[in-house]
Amino acid sequence: MDTTSTEESQLDEMLRLYREQDITAMQALIGEDNSMGQYEDFLLNNRNQNWIPVMGKMMAEKPTLFAVGAGHLGGKQGVVALLRKEGYRVEVAIE
Numbered sequence: 811m812d813t814t815s816t817e818e819s820q821l822d823e824m825l826r827l828y829r830e831q832d833i834t835a836m837q838a839l840i841g842e843d844n845s846m847g848q849y850e851d852f853l854l855n856n857r858n859q860n861w862i863p864v865m866g867k868m869m870a871e872k873p874t875l876f877a878v879g880a881g882h883l884g885g886k887q888g889v890v891a892l893l894r895k896e897g898y899r900v901e902v903a904i905e
Contacts, residue, residue, distance in 0.1 A: 828880055837884030855887040862892050869898070 820839070827836045861878075868874045882889050893900050 824880065833880075833884040833888070833890065836880050837888065840881050840884075854881055858882055858887055858889050858892055861889060862896060865889075865893065866896065866898075 824836060824839060827839065865874070865876060876889075878889055885891065890900050
């Protein structure tokens with residue numbers, strides 16, 4: 811199998827889902843990436859957890875816009891879910 815074609819196809823699919831604001835499908839696509847498995851906590855989940863108190867402090871000081879990579883958005887450990895769990899109203903805008 812041509813690895814480059816597969817990677818381009820995955821990127822095209824991720825971009826399509828991103829434009830459609832389908833965070834759930836993006837998370838599922840990322841979850842299919844077997845190379846991420848053992849690093850998901852380190853690269854995504856732990857970082858997301860650490861960001862929530864920092865974001866809360868910043869938002870308490872003034873209105874704030876946060877831009878994060880698509881992989882950090884979805885799932886139970888994603889930034890959107892974690893902020894909502896803390897009681898914040900989260901709107902996701904992709905332009």
